[in-house]
Amino acid sequence: MSEVKLLGTQSSFPCARIIWALKLKEVEYEFIEEDLFNKSPLLLKMNPVYKKVPVLIHIDKPVVESLVILEYIDETWKHNPLLPEDPYERATARFWAKFVDEKCVLSAWEAVKSEGENKKKAIETAQEMFEHLEKQIAGKKYFGGEKIGYLDLVIGWTSLWLNAMEEVGGMKLLVPEKFPSLSEWTQNFIRVPAIQDSLPPLENVVNYFQVGLNYLRSLSANKS
């Protein structure tokens, strides 16, 4: 009976963040794959408010929302710290994590979904968001400094998952000429052993986003 369980899906990057964190902390866990179109009673019981993955279950108690789960993991297993020790650096890491989830991810997805003239504008908006990340990583190997940390895990989706989004959306966001430091960081990131060993196949993630996009399009077709 595992003390630590993770409800998730292989292709979801918020779930990947948690897998990476558990691996970096050398915590053993049982992964339970969820079908998001047919949510299990366990998922609905453990996350009644949002009904989403990832859900970390530690000694039968649920912990949800990936950024909050990362903080919980860091506080529960104290070796190999993910967040910086210095209060100002911690606040800065948390700020950028929030920015990534509220602005970067959403704007990238908007660029995937949009068509025509709107797509061009959406790509520009998304790239403006990435410029901030480019500035933050310039001159550093990782966002966490010499070793990967909390913010690297949060921005990790810009490696494989962004490639998948670009393929599904028929566009390029992370252009190496525009974002040389961020592009280099994605390559350094996926070479970290704990990360490399846990990357899902690209075609699975492409499929995952394509299914998601088709679903959203069908919802708006039904509304109009």
Added chain:
Amino acid sequence: MASCVQLLGASPSPYVNRVQMALKLKSIEYELIEENPHIKSERLLKANPVLKKIPVLIHDGEPICESLLIVQYIDDAWNNGPSLLPSDAQDAYLARFWALYIDDKNVDFQWYPLYKELREAPTEEARKEVLDKIFEGLVLLEKAFLKCSKGKQFFGGDNIGYLDIALGCYMGWLKVIEEMTSIKFLDRSKTPGLAEWAEKFCSHDTFKEVVPETQKLVEIFKMVQGRGKPASG
């Protein structure tokens, strides 16, 4: 050398109030620099170039943005007074999770912005729908209160903590909305724990000395409605 703490903000903003409450609980002296949230000053744009919003805490020249992150920063950076976040990881998780829920911008889960929707509801049916959602949210928060408080008077236990601040900052504006709609949102018959908590919180100096009085907020609200701009930042 004493540290220099400045807060860029505006006193009617519940997000600014959060930071003021945290500073007060930790007995930290600071200078409040009034900013007009609708006319962004050079100073604000320099301190928060990415999001261009208040509040911004400036500690010895370094800016920290986003109200809940600032509260966590204050807890991390100053050891005086009780911790704002619980020391137990599971309790800290609950505090963070519910604070996130309270601030959720996802349209399916918004709680506080529903009050604006309530005011703007075009029909009685639409109004009832919004009211139902608001009370659903309050019932969830009642459960959260019972879990987090563990029988004590605040979400943080004996002392006001992170989640008390996260929710409590809205109590001033909630009273304004109650006055304008004649609806009692924190109803003892529906959410007794929350109703009792609100009474205790609002009589505490942390609230009384930070949040402007209801009548002042009503005046501000009417003035802003007259200008056709959103009420709080």
